Amino acid sequence: MFFNYLKIVWSLSISQFFIYRLTSVFVCFFGVLFTTIEVITLFVLYHYTDSINGWDFYSFLTLSATYTLISYIYQFFFTLSHEKLIDKIVEGDLDYDLVRPIDSQLINSIKQLDIPSLINIVIAIVLLCFSVPHVLTGHIFGIVMYILFVLMGVYFYYLVNQFFINFAFWIERPYQIAAIPEYLLDIASRPRNVYPPILHVLFVWVFPILLSTNLPAEILRGDYSVVTLVYFLLFIILFSFLVRIQWKQALKKYQSAN
Amino acid sequence: MNKYLYVFRNEILLNLTYKGNIISSFIVQIIQMITTVFVWRALYSGENDIGNYNISEMTTYLILTSLLSVIFSPNSAFRLSTLISSGKLSILLIRPYSYFFESFSVFLGQKVVQICVVFIMIICFFLLGLFQFSFPNIVSILLVLTNFILLFIFLSVMGELSFWLIEMWPLRPIYNGLLSLFGGVMFPLDLLPESILNIIQFTPFSLFGYVNTKAIMGELSADAMFNFLIASMLWIIFFQIIYIILWKKGLKKYEGVGI
Numbered sequence: 001m002f003f004n005y006l007k008i009v010w011s012l013s014i015s016q017f018f019i020y021r022l023t024s025v026f027v028c029f030f031g032v033l034f035t036t037i038e039v040i041t042l043f044v045l046y047h048y049t050d051s052i053n054g055w056d057f058y059s060f061l062t063l064s065a066t067y068t069l070i071s072y073i074y075q076f077f078f079t080l081s082h083e084k085l086i087d088k089i090v091e092g093d094l095d096y097d098l099v100r101p102i103d104s105q106l107i108n109s110i111k112q113l114d115i116p117s118l119i120n121i122v123i124a125i126v127l128l129c130f131s132v133p134h135v136l137t138g139h140i141f142g143i144v145m146y147i148l149f150v151l152m153g154v155y156f157y158y159l160v161n162q163f164f165i166n167f168a169f170w171i172e173r174p175y176q177i178a179a180i181p182e183y184l185l186d187i188a189s190r191p192r193n194v195y196p197p198i199l200h201v202l203f204v205w206v207f208p209i210l211l212s213t214n215l216p217a218e219i220l221r222g223d224y225s226v227v228t229l230v231y232f233l234l235f236i237i238l239f240s241f242l243v244r245i246q247w248k249q250a251l252k253k254y255q256s257a258n
Numbered sequence: 259m260n261k262y263l264y265v266f267r268n269e270i271l272l273n274l275t276y277k278g279n280i281i282s283s284f285i286v287q288i289i290q291m292i293t294t295v296f297v298w299r300a301l302y303s304g305e306n307d308i309g310n311y312n313i314s315e316m317t318t319y320l321i322l323t324s325l326l327s328v329i330f331s332p333n334s335a336f337r338l339s340t341l342i343s344s345g346k347l348s349i350l351l352i353r354p355y356s357y358f359f360e361s362f363s364v365f366l367g368q369k370v371v372q373i374c375v376v377f378i379m380i381i382c383f384f385l386l387g388l389f390q391f392s393f394p395n396i397v398s399i400l401l402v403l404t405n406f407i408l409l410f411i412f413l414s415v416m417g418e419l420s421f422w423l424i425e426m427w428p429l430r431p432i433y434n435g436l437l438s439l440f441g442g443v444m445f446p447l448d449l450l451p452e453s454i455l456n457i458i459q460f461t462p463f464s465l466f467g468y469v470n471t472k473a474i475m476g477e478l479s480a481d482a483m484f485n486f487l488i489a490s491m492l493w494i495i496f497f498q499i500i501y502i503i504l505w506k507k508g509l510k511k512y513e514g515v516g517i
Contacts, residue, residue, distance in 0.1 A: 026428035196301040
């Protein structure tokens, strides 16, 4: 049933993409613009050094591309649905989703796909094709692990967003709170060892947003630690349960009144 | 004059009512600043000087450009868009004042609050030892003020595009992207090759970010300051002419119906 649902979501999203062509073109343009800015910044940084805390140009580029990839895969699948969820809660429009024969959290996470993000995913993949051959120290296993942990990163970023958006059940229109994950992921766009110890502990061991982007890049470089991999996986499992419990509690709080 | 003062005062009060918006915009900027500052500081672990900057000068530069980019944000460009799409511009047009000066009063009201927050944050960073402070001279202040007026006219022209465009929001990320790159928010522009710097440094975005920061840091020579002042004034005249032309053409197109 879920795959049939996804097929419908895909065809509706494609139709919307063609209706709002100009907006889609703009979104593609922003992706190219911001990627260009990032690459120019890296060129400037590496004009003065060969390595920043052990990260050479290609490693840093891999990290930046990984960050872009995770960010836009999330955006492709979830961002439009998450944006709408806050308003649906406030306006009492969630009722219909609660009686459908599909999980309510799932249906409110994937309701419309952001097709223009696909272009930005392609840009990130092109960057990776350019940088990864210079970084990869292992073999095909490294690439498989990389893909796996990119998907983990996307799932983690989804959970973080879902966690903050769920506050809309308790706080009226928490747009500023809902924007926090985006800013947190910004921090994760840089190598984790450039941050001072207190931020490192905070964003690696307390709330591992830095691991979501850094781990895949470290796997490709072959300098990852098994402890952080296991910790990140365990954290994701626990966080999934937490977000699920939060969703169920939130539905009890939901009053269906606008 | 009094009517503009009322508008100015009301805008300050309005901004103070929505303190959360101001605080959140600064928090966002600080988070982005953290990522940039720590990468640059890591770069200095193997170097003494990068370009003409030692580590504390670079930190001061990056903090200052980040804070200035909040003041030089494009938010006020979208006020006209809201007025046109709702048809409420008609109300302002029949009031006994000039829309241009009314919007300047609104702009000043918004910016005064932001400037106060920037001052407080500069003092905080200074007390934390992250910020080198030197009193800017009169010409530097004049240059920053001229760039500030340029910002208003530039954003006004940008806002006038809403007479023709239905969706104005894409202009915001474009503006922010160009400010990051040409305004030197990610790195000081004088780290670029001189041929590129010569082209970029006189653009409005460079004047908003890089030039203002260097002026406040007291790192511009008298000649450079004079050149930037002239450039800023020429841009003001240019955009003022564009503003008048677009305003006349836009009003002819404006139907006042609203959606």
